[in-house]
Amino acid sequence: MFHYACCWAQKTQSCWAQKTKVAGLKRLKLQGSRSTSGKMLIKQRPLWVTLQQVRYNSSKQLSLVKFNNKEISLRINGKPLIFNNVFLRDSCTSPESVDSATSQKLFTTAECSKNLTIEGEPIVSSFEKEPALQVQWSNNNGKTTIRSTYSWSFLNKNATQQARRSGKFFDKDRKLWDKTELTNNLSKLHHNYKDLMNDERTFFNVLHNLNRYGLCFIDDIPRPEMTEMNEANVSAWPVSKIANKFGYIKKTFYGSLFNVRNLKSEAKNIAYTNTFLPLHMDLLYYESPPGLQMLHAIDNSTLGGENLFCDSFLAAEYVRNKDPIAYKALTQIPITYHYDNNNEYYYYKRPLIVEDPEIDGSCFPKIHAINYSPPFQGPFEVGVTKDEKLYELFDDFVRGFQLFENFINDSKNHYEVKLKEGSCVIFENRRTLHSRNGFSDSNGGDRWLMGTYVDGDSFRSKLRVAYRRFA
């Protein structure tokens, strides 16, 4: 964050005027009057003042065009921009506004916006070697005065919606993939366990590529010496150590970690059988499904049992291009997901495609998440009887769902891999569909995968911090 704001509340008006003079700006006559205390009172009606443009250097230019008690008009590198005064006041990080120790805001938007006025004219001066806008705010009928400084970098970062997303979301770095695309980039997806654990640059590369493709692999994991996993020894398992690099483990009713072994009739989940597992996502019946899933192959010597992965965002984009009306319906009709088994009853409903309107769409589709998990799908609850508003839309939804499913079931859109023993696959649960071929131990082989989930927020926090450091 390159937002510098300082408070000069104790300083005098003459000091403010002096700063204006130092900045080389012409003090302009305001449409207002002075109170008995000598303070300038700004009228509530729009009051426009034009100041001369000041250039600081060729790369960072800032000038004040005009202002009133609703907005401030600027030119940033020649481009006109009008900022809402409440946004600017609300963004102030002066010591009176944000606690420097905790970074927590000390006022509410409602409080600061009440009778908000500008005292005197804002000035453009130099701060931390770049142009900065200085504004003296007054509200609560003049009882509260805050002086704020907004650096060129802060103003520029907030100039557009896309710029505001920068450093928080990395959709521009994402890439849609099919089998060919992924196979051609496999070397970027594989990383060494020791390097991951010991080298922060490697960790950033893993995060970067995981964000890019929604899939990566950690190889050469030493075989664990223990054989029995329980809640008391969770932290000792490699998959737990990997998970803790990426965030915090999201414990579910399967535990902090889970073993994937062939349990046949005892299985709580089809994943614990040897039958084919269709493409799906996990735990969509949770309000907040996990962001990442990890599967560490400890033993994988049975026949079959290959893992399949598919980019659901590419599938959604395919539907959008093929049938925009059906695509729209996929964003509107909610699908119910439930888990009602073993004295547990989870339930949630969400549409197949969740869009993110803030993504500009030029580099990557406007998609936030996909929700596809047929094994845990419950009966539809919307658009099912003719008297309902969404009844007609349901036909479009079904058509779109078929297109989506045909696409993801096409093998040219799959990446299929038999996980090597000592490798761990990590994938984004809200993007990358996963499935597994059936397997057989008739060859005397064994299959033991250990898995876990990582909370998506903590993963994105790691991603943002790593980007700040290395990108």
Ligand SMILES: [Fe+2]
């Ligand atoms: Fe799964």
